[in-house]
Amino acid sequence: xxxxxxxxxxxxxxxxxxxxxxxxxxxxxxxxxxxxxxxxxxxxxxxxxxxxxxxxxxxxxxxxxxxxxxxxxxxxxxxxxxxxxxxxxxxxxxxxxxxxxxxxxxxxxxxxxxxxxxxxxxxxxxxxxxxxxxxxxxxxxxxxxxxxxxxxxxxxxxxxxxxxxxxxxxxxxxxxxxxxxxxxxxxxxxxxxxxxxxxxxxxxxxxxxxxxxxxxxxxxxxxxxxxxxxxxxxxxxxxxxxxxxx
Numbered sequence: 001x002x003x004x005x006x007x008x009x010x011x012x013x014x015x016x017x018x019x020x021x022x023x024x025x026x027x028x029x030x031x032x033x034x035x036x037x038x039x040x041x042x043x044x045x046x047x048x049x050x051x052x053x054x055x056x057x058x059x060x061x062x063x064x065x066x067x068x069x070x071x072x073x074x075x076x077x078x079x080x081x082x083x084x085x086x087x088x089x090x091x092x093x094x095x096x097x098x099x100x101x102x103x104x105x106x107x108x109x110x111x112x113x114x115x116x117x118x119x120x121x122x123x124x125x126x127x128x129x130x131x132x133x134x135x136x137x138x139x140x141x142x143x144x145x146x147x148x149x150x151x152x153x154x155x156x157x158x159x160x161x162x163x164x165x166x167x168x169x170x171x172x173x174x175x176x177x178x179x180x181x182x183x184x185x186x187x188x189x190x191x192x193x194x195x196x197x198x199x200x201x202x203x204x205x206x207x208x209x210x211x212x213x214x215x216x217x218x219x220x221x222x223x224x225x226x227x228x229x230x231x232x233x234x235x236x237x238x239x240x241x242x243x244x245x246x
Contacts, residue, residue, distance in 0.1 A: 006061075007108055008131055011118045014057035015104045018050045019122035022089065022104070025049075026123065029098045043089075043096045047071055050088035054106065058084050068223065070199045083109040087199035090119075091175030100124070105177040107202035112220050117203030119181040128181035128207050136184050136211035143185040145213040145232040151242065154189035154235060157182065162193055166242050176228075180204025183230055184211040190231030190239050197224045204230075 004012070025046040051071045058065070062082070067075040069086040084106065089095055091102030100123040107117040118129040128143075130136040136143050148154050156168045157179030163170050171188070173179060176196055182188040184207035191204075198220065208215055214236040216229045231239045 005116065005131055005134075008116050008118070008129060010058065010061040011106050011108070011116065012120075012127065012129065014054050015106060015118055015120040015127075017057060018053040018088070018104055019120060021049050021053065022046065022095075022102075022122045026095065026098075026100070029095070040096065043092060046095070047088050047092065050104065051086060054086050054088060054104070055084075058086075058106075068198060070197065074223075081111050085109055085114075085199050085202040087177060090177035090200060094174045099174070101173060101178065102175055103178050103181070105199065105203045107199075107206065109202065109220055114202050114206045114220060117206040119177050119203050119207065121178060121181075128184060128203075130184070130207040130210035132206065132210070134210065136207045138181075138185045143211055145183060145208065145211045146186040146189045147232065147234060148189055149234050151235060151238050156231075156239070157188045157191040157193075159193050166192075168239070168242050176200045177204055180228075180230060181207055183213060184208045186211075189235060190229075192227075192229045192239070192243055194227040195224075196226045196228055198222065198226065201226060201228055 048071055051069055064077050064079040065082045065084055066077045066080055067084045087105040089102055090105050095102045103119050103121045105119050107114050116131040120127045128138050156170050158170050160172050176193055179191045183191050208230050213230055214233050
């Protein structure tokens with residue numbers, strides 16, 4: 001059985017509490033799709049409500065930790081070496097259109113290193129998490145990256161800007177965090193995307209690393225314009241060769 005650290009325990013509990021808002025709001029979206037005003041303001045409000053719950057819950061546990069979040073940006077507290085990194089809804093466009101593929105992403109950065117992360121898909125009730133030196137898990141089961149060697153058998157996540165840059169088999173699913181969680185659990189064989197923000201990728205990085213995957217070098221003090229190329233060790237070099245002009 002996997003023993004969770006107090007940090008990861010509170011991260012999971014915070015996500016579970018915040019997810020209740022998302023599940024309820026997602027149910028309401030169906031009525032807003034056909035309204036003249038549309039659901040955009042409603043979704044922005046959902047984003048803010050989820051972020052507020054996450055910050056409140058995490059602050060109860062570690063009130064001195066600083067925070068980087070998509071909605072509020074940088075919130076500096078007394079402790080400037082420990083940061084919660086929060087994305088309340090990764091896959092907002094999917095959420096906006098009533099497509100059930102989005103997640104909450106929370107990571108902990110200590111001294112410029114990501115040490116734990118959680119990606120929680122509330123609609124499918126799927127939780128991916130990892131801690132440094134303790135492996136990656138999906139719904140409490142240990143996971144590893146894909147073992148495939150042949151690129152033709154592989155499937156890669158990216159966005160619509162990444163598709164024309166390669167002849168790899170790609171899917172655009174609309175959530176970078178979930179793409180990275182899927183690499184960590186072997187559903188996708190790799191993921192590449194440019195111009196991402198730290199909150200899009202922080203939790204995914206530790207999940208892939210702890211699942212035995214490989215990621216290009218990233219400066220975790222950088223907040224935006226981050227390029228990611230991640231896969232299993234088996235195919236990493238082959239993938240990079242296919243992404244020469246990435």
